[in-house]
Amino acid sequence: MHEHDVIVVGAGGAGMRAAIAAEEEGADVALVSKLHPVRSHTGAAEGGINAALREGDSWEDHAYDTMKGSDYLGDAPAIETLCQQSPDEVIKLEHWGMAFSRDDDGRMSQRPFGGMSFPRTTYAGAETGHHLLHTMYQQVVKRGITVYDEWYVTQLAVTDEDRPEERRCDGCVAYDIQNGDLEGFVAPDGVVLATGGPGQVYDHTTNAVANTGDGPAMAYRAGVPLEDMEFIQFHPTTLPSTGVLITEGVRGEGGILYNSEGERFMFERGYANNDGELASRDVVSRAELTEINNGRGMEDDYVHLDMRHLGEERITDRLENIIHLATDFEGVNPLEKPMPVKPGQHYAMGGIEVDENGESAVSGLYAAGECACVSVHGSNRLGGNALPELIIFGARAGWHAAGREMETAEIETGPGASIEDADLDTPVEPGEIAPRSGTGDVAADGGTRADGGAQVMGAAETVERAVEAEHERVTHLLEKEEGVREATIRSRLQKAMTRNVNVFRTEDGLKQALEDIREAREAYTDVYVSDPSRTFNTDLIHTIETRNLLDLAEAITLSGLARTEFRGAHWREEYQDRNDDEWIKHTMLSWNDGQPELYYKPVVLEGENKTYEPKERSY
Ligand SMILES: Cc1cc2nc3c(=O)[nH]c(=O)nc-3n(C[C@H](O)[C@H](O)[C@H](O)COP(=O)(O)OP(=O)(O)OC[C@H]3O[C@@H](n4cnc5c(N)ncnc54)[C@H](O)[C@@H]3O)c2cc1C
Known part of the structure; x- marks a missing residue:
């Protein structure tokens, strides 16, 4: 068993910034990552980072463009924080040594990007993410932050009270990819999920093979709501x-x-x-x-x-x-x-519901970066706004987890923020997973899904119990001798999503996708791993990842079917208008007691000095 004050899962831009922030606050922090930090997908970012740095530009204009780009589904407190803090965080990167492109007069260069009213995208050639990751990793090394790289986090260790908002996250379980050991990580001050996007839900994507949405899937199964999952960006x-x-x-x-x-x-x-x-x-x-x-x-x-x-x-x-x-x-x-x-699929606007301080509905569980939804992008992200999100909200999550006093969040999280339940007719009952044969009531997702019957347990005990459940799951997968290969299931799922949950969406197509996902889920109950070894077993890792893709594909499709309007990236053939009277609200999906629950919470359009009144969005 390992113990650190704060555990950050994922070492891309968001994870490293969160870890640096926790270290700045004096915490003993560790990064746990399935990839070496500089192999994280942030390294693929090309175009740049938005920051209102120059005369003639202002954070207010950046905020206005972002809210308009979000098609009035972003939350103003988060958008304003993003735009106010981006200049300082970008300058901090520069002071840490990031090699930004420069104009002849020595100032950092800025270029125009889509949806921006000012050329405010700061960049390092067309390799901005590569330079950002390396700059950040130097800070991680310099500060002596512990890095467990090539450790795959398979499950969160969360207490099992009936109501998610009464639960506590005590740590996580990780699989050492080099030798196959499963070990517990206790984190008394908090776990920050920074696991990146879920692009592998689709077969034509700009995302890396490692982008499998592990964080949102684990959080979802622990009872944390997912927000606005229907909004997928196609670049x-x-x-x-x-x-x-x-x-x-x-x-x-x-x-x-x-x-x-x-x-x-x-x-x-x-x-x-x-x-x-x-x-x-x-x-x-x-x-x-x-x-x-x-x-x-x-x-x-x-x-x-x-x-x-x-x-x-x-x-x-x-x-x-x-x-x-x-x-x-x-x-x-x-x-x-x-x-x-x-x-092609590029980015997920939705993710783990968090507030401006990175906190989720479950105490001790934070999220930042693409796996989270704070929400600054609403129904459509503007290019160059993800990288500032990583560093700003990554830092805030790290500071908060490490104990810094933060201003009270204006964005509410958890089922308490609900304004109405969704009324949805689906062609199949979603979300059920058949129990594995011979494992009693242990579910196929690893058995730590909160399902009522709270026991009072200490942190180490919660983590130990999660390790045991994961041990059982991994042993089962490795010992099963025949069945369906995960690659077959993943490919079927990706094709279904690309066919029917793409740029153009129809009611019949979304329903068909749900049926296809259900079939893929059923096939997964018979999944097996052909490589029985414990050393660099990528077949096993992909098998666990595919389980996460299934949950997220269903969440994206269900949320999309429920939203009967056309807003931002969510186009619906049958509903060709943005419907502000009924749909300025966030779609929330929460999995509790083995059932997905769909509800809505309000969008916050009131900013510091003004309310962002929805306007027609034309360019
Ligand atoms: C090709 C491309 C270009 C882009 N260009 C830009 C741009 O120019 N400007 C911009 O603003 N945005 C851009 N974006 C978006 C932006 O780069 C991403 O949203 C952002 O980098 C994601 O960062 P992250 O830290 O959230 O995740 P990532 O950088 O993907 O890092 C995820 C981390 O989580 C770890 N991880 C995942 N699952 C687990 C697990 N189960 N256990 C342990 N570790 C785990 C991984 O090892 C990795 O370290 C681009 C995106 C793409 C795909």
Whole structure:
């Protein structure tokens, strides 16, 4: 058993910033990560970090753009915190040694990004995330923060009171990927989840194979509500054959989108008469797919992104990485030809419900970064707003867990914030998982799902009990000799989600997806791991991850089916309008007693000095 005051699960931008903050506050903190910190997916971030740094810009304008981009589903207190604190956090990164791109006069360069009214995206070439991760890791090493890398956290250790808001998170269980040991981690001051996005729910994604939404799935099973899961961002410029991202920075620098008729369709077909290619991502993705569906795409599959007119010198200076990505992954040299691009899954706006201090409904459990929903992005994230979220809300979660007095949160969490229950007809009963054979009442997710019958236990005891349940689950998976391979189930699930829970959504499609997910769930009850070894058993890790993908796919689809309006990234064929009278509310999904419960809580539109009145969103 290991013990640290604070355990941070995940060592990407959010996790490392949380750990540094906890250390700043004097805590003994450890990072536990399935990847080495600098292999985290933050390293793939290309375009930049938004911060109102220059004369002529202001945090208020950044906040306005963000609220508009969210289609009035973001919470003002969180958005304002993001925009007020971003300049200081970006300057702190610079002081820590991050190699930002610079103008001739020495100031950090800033470029335009979609949906922003000012060029406020600070960047380091087209490798911003890589530099951010390395800068942060240097701080982690310098401060002597303990790092357990290649440790896979399989379960949270949470007490089992009936009501989630009465539960306590005492630590977690992690599997040592190098040798197969399962060990408990006790964290008296708190566990911060910073496990990144769930992109692997889809088969065409910009996200890494490791992005399997483990944190939200574990929190959900422990009774913590998930928020706004239906809002998935599809980035308009991904390479068709792999999903590799071509940064919005290309359009920020002046890149142009063309259809097969040579039209600059964002303007010529009237999708965004003012901002064209730099409209918000949801708008550009829908425009591209509309062109493709109407026969004006190339090979019925993609459109062209052309940056040749920017000139080799400027491209090499600011976007060099893009030349390599397009050449290596698509065989197209963008200095000579336009790049083929199409929309691909990129980001989850929803996640673990937390307040501005990173706290969830379960005491001692925090979350930050893409796995959390605070919510600054509402129904659509603006490019360049995720990286500031990591460092600002990562730091706040770390400080709070380590005991710093924080201002009382204005955003309420937990079932107490409910304003109404959802009324939803589903084609299948969601959420049930058949018990594993021969394991009594231990559920297939590992047996620590809170299910009533509270016992008074100390922290070490809660963690010990969770370790035993995980031991049983892993042994079962390794000893089972035949069944269905997880790769088959994962691929079926990803295809179902890409087919029916994509940019364009219909009621029948969403219902079909739920049926497909249910079938995949059933197949999972017979899953087996073909590699019985305990050393670097990636088959076992992927099998546990696929369980998490199933839960999140269902949460995304159920939440999407329930939201009968078109807002931000959530387009519904049957409901073509944003319905502010009924739908300015967050979708909440909570799994308690083995049943998902869908309810709503209010969006906070009141900021520090003003209320953000919903307006028509055009670009
Ligand atoms: C290709 C790409 C480009 C992007 N570009 C930009 C950009 O330019 N600007 C911007 O603002 N945003 C950008 N984004 C979004 C942004 O980069 C991500 O949202 C953000 O980096 C996520 O950071 P994170 O710290 O939350 O998670 P990650 O960086 O993904 O880190 C997750 C960590 O959790 C660990 N982990 C996960 N599960 C477990 C487990 N079960 N046990 C132990 N450890 C676990 C992993 O090892 C990893 O260390 C981009 C996203 C992508 C995909």
